[in-house]
Amino acid sequence: MIGVWFGVMTLLIVTSVMGGFARDLRARIRGMTAHITVTSSPASRLGSMENWEELAKKVRAVAPDEVIAISPQLEWPIMISHGQSPQPATLVGIIPDLERQVSGFAEHMLDGHPPDFTNFSKQTLPPDWGPCIIGSGVLANHRHKDIIFVCDGAGAVDSAASALFTVNPKDKFELLVGDAEWTGELNSGGEERELHAGAEWLKSRKDASVKDWAGALERAFRLLAYDPKGETRPCVVVVFGKALPPEAAYREAWHRLPSDQRRWLRVFTEAEILVEPGGENVRAAGVITIEPGPGARLALVSRVQDPYIGRSISVTTITPEDARDRGIGDKRIDPTNARLGIVGSFNSGMNEYDTSIVYAPLEFVQRSLRECLIDAKTREPILDAEGRIQAGRVNRLRVRIRNYDDAESVADRIRKGLGGRHGVITWQAEKAILLQAVAVERTLTGVIMFFIVIMAAFSILAILSMLVTEKTRDIGILRAQGATVGGVMTIFLGEGMVIGILGCGLGLGSAKYVLDHLNPLADWLYERTGWYPFPKNIYLLDRIPHQMDPPVWALVVGATLFVCLLAALWPSWKAARLNPIEALRYE
Amino acid sequence: MSGFLDARDIRREFQIGDRTLPVLRGIDLSVEPGDVVAIVGPSGAGKSTFLHILGLLDKPTSGSVLFKGTPYSDLSDGERARMRNSTFSFVFQFYHLLPELSALENAIMPIMIQSSILKWPMVRGDARRRAKSLLDRMGMGSRLHHVPGALSGGERQRVAIARALMTNPEVVFCDEPTGNLDTVTSQEIQDLLWSLAEERRTCFVMVTHEPSLARRAHRVVRMVDGLIVDGEAQQAIAQATAPPPAPGPADSPAGNPV
Numbered sequence A: 001m002i003g004v005w006f007g008v009m010t011l012l013i014v015t016s017v018m019g020g021f022a023r024d025l026r027a028r029i030r031g032m033t034a035h036i037t038v039t040s041s042p043a044s045r046l047g048s049m050e051n052w053e054e055l056a057k058k059v060r061a062v063a064p065d066e067v068i069a070i071s072p073q074l075e076w077p078i079m080i081s082h083g084q085s086p087q088p089a090t091l092v093g094i095i096p097d098l099e100r101q102v103s104g105f106a107e108h109m110l111d112g113h114p115p116d117f118t119n120f121s122k123q124t125l126p127p128d129w130g131p132c133i134i135g136s137g138v139l140a141n142h143r144h145k146d147i148i149f150v151c152d153g154a155g156a157v158d159s160a161a162s163a164l165f166t167v168n169p170k171d172k173f174e175l176l177v178g179d180a181e182w183t184g185e186l187n188s189g190g191e192e193r194e195l196h197a198g199a200e201w202l203k204s205r206k207d208a209s210v211k212d213w214a215g216a217l218e219r220a221f222r223l224l225a226y227d228p229k230g231e232t233r234p235c236v237v238v239v240f241g242k243a244l245p246p247e248a249a250y251r252e253a254w255h256r257l258p259s260d261q262r263r264w265l266r267v268f269t270e271a272e273i274l275v276e277p278g279g280e281n282v283r284a285a286g287v288i289t290i291e292p293g294p295g296a297r298l299a300l301v302s303r304v305q306d307p308y309i310g311r312s313i314s315v316t317t318i319t320p321e322d323a324r325d326r327g328i329g330d331k332r333i334d335p336t337n338a339r340l341g342i343v344g345s346f347n348s349g350m351n352e353y354d355t356s357i358v359y360a361p362l363e364f365v366q367r368s369l370r371e372c373l374i375d376a377k378t379r380e381p382i383l384d385a386e387g388r389i390q391a392g393r394v395n396r397l398r399v400r401i402r403n404y405d406d407a408e409s410v411a412d413r414i415r416k417g418l419g420g421r422h423g424v425i426t427w428q429a430e431k432a433i434l435l436q437a438v439a440v441e442r443t444l445t446g447v448i449m450f451f452i453v454i455m456a457a458f459s460i461l462a463i464l465s466m467l468v469t470e471k472t473r474d475i476g477i478l479r480a481q482g483a484t485v486g487g488v489m490t491i492f493l494g495e496g497m498v499i500g501i502l503g504c505g506l507g508l509g510s511a512k513y514v515l516d517h518l519n520p521l522a523d524w525l526y527e528r529t530g531w532y533p534f535p536k537n538i539y540l541l542d543r544i545p546h547q548m549d550p551p552v553w554a555l556v557v558g559a560t561l562f563v564c565l566l567a568a569l570w571p572s573w574k575a576a577r578l579n580p581i582e583a584l585r586y587e
Numbered sequence B: 001m002s003g004f005l006d007a008r009d010i011r012r013e014f015q016i017g018d019r020t021l022p023v024l025r026g027i028d029l030s031v032e033p034g035d036v037v038a039i040v041g042p043s044g045a046g047k048s049t050f051l052h053i054l055g056l057l058d059k060p061t062s063g064s065v066l067f068k069g070t071p072y073s074d075l076s077d078g079e080r081a082r083m084r085n086s087t088f089s090f091v092f093q094f095y096h097l098l099p100e101l102s103a104l105e106n107a108i109m110p111i112m113i114q115s116s117i118l119k120w121p122m123v124r125g126d127a128r129r130r131a132k133s134l135l136d137r138m139g140m141g142s143r144l145h146h147v148p149g150a151l152s153g154g155e156r157q158r159v160a161i162a163r164a165l166m167t168n169p170e171v172v173f174c175d176e177p178t179g180n181l182d183t184v185t186s187q188e189i190q191d192l193l194w195s196l197a198e199e200r201r202t203c204f205v206m207v208t209h210e211p212s213l214a215r216r217a218h219r220v221v222r223m224v225d226g227l228i229v230d231g232e233a234q235q236a237i238a239q240a241t242a243p244p245p246a247p248g249p250a251d252s253p254a255g256n257p258v
C-alpha cells in the first residue's frame, strides 16, 4: 500500500508540476509572442509593409471573426551602452495601445502600472530623447548596482523579499528593517544563496516596524553616502511600507547627515523633481528621486519595485545580421545614436524577451531609423527592391486571435488571403523547438513515472502472495465450508483492490497536499538543507507552478487501479485453486 | 444399496514421486438416512481419505459416490461447493476455526458463505440468533465473543460442532472429533454428539479411535489397509485390538499429539 501510495503520489506530483511548467511556459510564450505574425514577403521585406493600416484591414477582412487585435511593429537590432560594455538588444517600435491588446507585456510591468509612454511628456524629456520600456533583464548584466531596502514590518517585508529577486542586485545589498540590518555580499559566488538568506531574514522580521522614518532613512543615506573607494556608482534606495514616510522625513534624514557626507546627496523639492527626466512619471508612481551631488551616487528612493524608472540608456542602431532579408542587401548603414529614458520595465518570465526587448514609441523608432538608413559609404538613402526609402514603415504585424488553438488555420487563411506575398507564422511555429522539447520531456517523464506504478503493483503482488501463503489454512477452512472458487478469488481480489484504492486515496490526498503547499515546503527544505529545489532567478518565477488536471489524475488513478487488479489476479487465482485438503493439512 | 449415500468401489492412489501409493483399494459402503456410522481402524488405514471423498473434499481415483442417486462426478464445481456448504458438514480433529473470528462469527460462517452480499444483511439477524441458541445448547453461552485462541480445546470443538450444524446438514462427517482432547472433555463431546445425533436424526459418519464412541454407533465399519474388514462381525476384534485397549475409557491416553 505504501508502494502504491508513493507511486501514485510521485506520479501525480511530477506530472502536475511538469504540466504546470508546460502550461505556464506556453501561456508566457503566448502572452509575449503574438498568436500570428505577418512579416514582409521574403523578396521585399519592407516594401510591402509600406502601408500597414491597409494591410491590417486586409488581414481583418480575411478572418473578421477571429482577429481581435493587430499591432504594427518596427523592430531593429541595437547596441545598448550603459556602463562600460555595449550590449545587444532589440528595439521595438510600438503603438502602446495596440501592442497592449496583442502582447501581454503590459501585465508584467514591475511597478504594476500600465505602460504609458505619454507619462514621459515632451516637456519633461529633453527634446531628442525618447521614452522606452525595457525588459527587466536588459540592464541586469551591468554589475554595480547596489541596493538598499528600507522596510516597514508586516506586509512590506514580503514584497521586499520578492522584489529582492526581481531587482537583481549585483554587488551588494543592505536591508534595513526597524533597528536591524543585514548586508549581503554578492561578488564572492553563492549569489543565489545570499539572496535567499536575505529574503529569509526579511521574512523573519515581520514584527519589526519603523517608528522613526527619519532615523531609518538617515541610516540608509549614511550607507549610501559612505564610499570608501570614492567610486561613483548607481545605487538604489527602495522604501517599502504600508504607509510611506512623509517627504519631511527625507529632508530631516538628509539634514542629520554630517556635512561631508551630505554633499553626496541632494534632496529635490517637489518642483525640482517635476523638471527632472521622468519626474512626471516618477511622481505618479510615488517615487521620489534624490539627485546625486557632483560625483555622488544616484539614489532612487522608491516605493515601487521598478528600479529602472528614471534611468536612461544610450542605444546605437546596428546593421542587422539578416540585412539581406530586410532588403538592405550588402550595404552598410550608418549607426545612429538615440537616448532613451526608461519609464517602466516588465518581467514577462520569458528570458529571451526580458533580456533583449526595448519598447519605444513607433514614430520615435521610425524617426531614428530614417536617419540611420543611409549607406555609410555613399551617404545615399538605402532603397528597397521597389525603389522606395526604407523608413517610415513597420516590418511586421502582430495579430491576436480569439482562440489561440486556431492559430494554424487562421494563419492559413491569412496566408491565402494576402496572396502569398507575406510570411505568416503562428506562435507555435515561432517557438516550435522549445514547445517540442517541453512536450518530449513531459512524455518521457510520464513513461518513467509509470514504471513507478508498475513497481508499486509488484509490491501488491508480493503482499498478496505472502497473504495467500499465510492464509492457506484459512482458505482450506473456507473451502471446506463450501466457499466457491469464485468466492475465494473475490476475497483476494477485493483485498488487492482495497490496497489499490487506499494507496490511490492516500496518494491523491498527499499529492494534493504537497502541491498545495509546494512553495512553503520548498522554502522549508531550503531552511533545513540550504538547497533550494527551484532557483527563483533561473526560472524567473517566484512560485513553483503546478496544474491539477482532472483527466490526467483520473487516468493515473484508473491506470493504477487497473495495474493493481492485474497484480492481484495471480495470487487470487492461486488461492482459489488450492486443494482444500492440502490447505487444511498445511501447518 | 440404500439410495441415500452410497460409495461404490472407491479407490484412491497418491502419486509420490514416480511411485504410486494405493491408499483406498476398493471400498463399498452405504449409509441410511439417520444412520450413525463409526469408522475405526489403525492409523494410516485411509479413514480420513475415505471420509474426505465422501464429504466432497477430495475425488477418488476410481469408483463413484452417489448421494440420493446422483453420482458426485455429475456435479459441477459450484454444486459441489453448495453441497459442502448446506448438505454436508465436517467436524475436524483440529477444529479448523478461523482465528480472527469470535466463536459466534465462526459458527455463522457457513451461512455467511452461502448468502450473497446483498442477502446477507437480511439473514444475518436470524443466523446470529440460531448460532446463539446452538452454542447455548452446547454450554457455550458465556463464550460467544471469544476468539478461538482464548478457548480450550473442548470449547473450540463445540464451536466447530455448532458450525457444522448451522446449515441443518443431511450428513455430518466427523474426523476424530475427540482425538485431540483429554479424557473428560472427550467424554463430554461424545455425549454431546450423541445427544445431537439422537435428537436431530441427522446422519453422522465419524472416524474415531474411541471405542466408547464407536460402541454407541448404529454401525461400526472397520478399515484396515484401505479395505473394509466386515463391519458388525469385527466389532469385538476392534475392541480387543484397538491401540488403546479399553474396557473402561477412564485412563486410556486418548488422542494424538498435536
Ligand SMILES: Nc1ncnc2c1ncn2[C@@H]1O[C@H](COP(=O)(O)OP(=O)(O)OP(=O)(O)O)[C@@H](O)[C@H]1O
Binding pocket: B014, B015, B016, B021, B023, B042, B043, B044, B045, B046, B047, B048, B049, B050
Ligand atoms: N496427499 C497425500 N499424499 C500422499 N500420501 C497421502 C496423502 N494423504 C494421505 N496419504 C497417505 O495415505 C495413507 C492414509 O492416510 P489417512 O490420513 O487417510 O489415514 P487415517 O486412517 O486417517 O490415519 P489416522 O488414523 O492416523 O488419521 C497414509 O499412509 C498417508 O501417508
Ligand SMILES: [Mg+2]
Binding pocket: B047, B048, B049, B175
Ligand atoms: Mg485420519
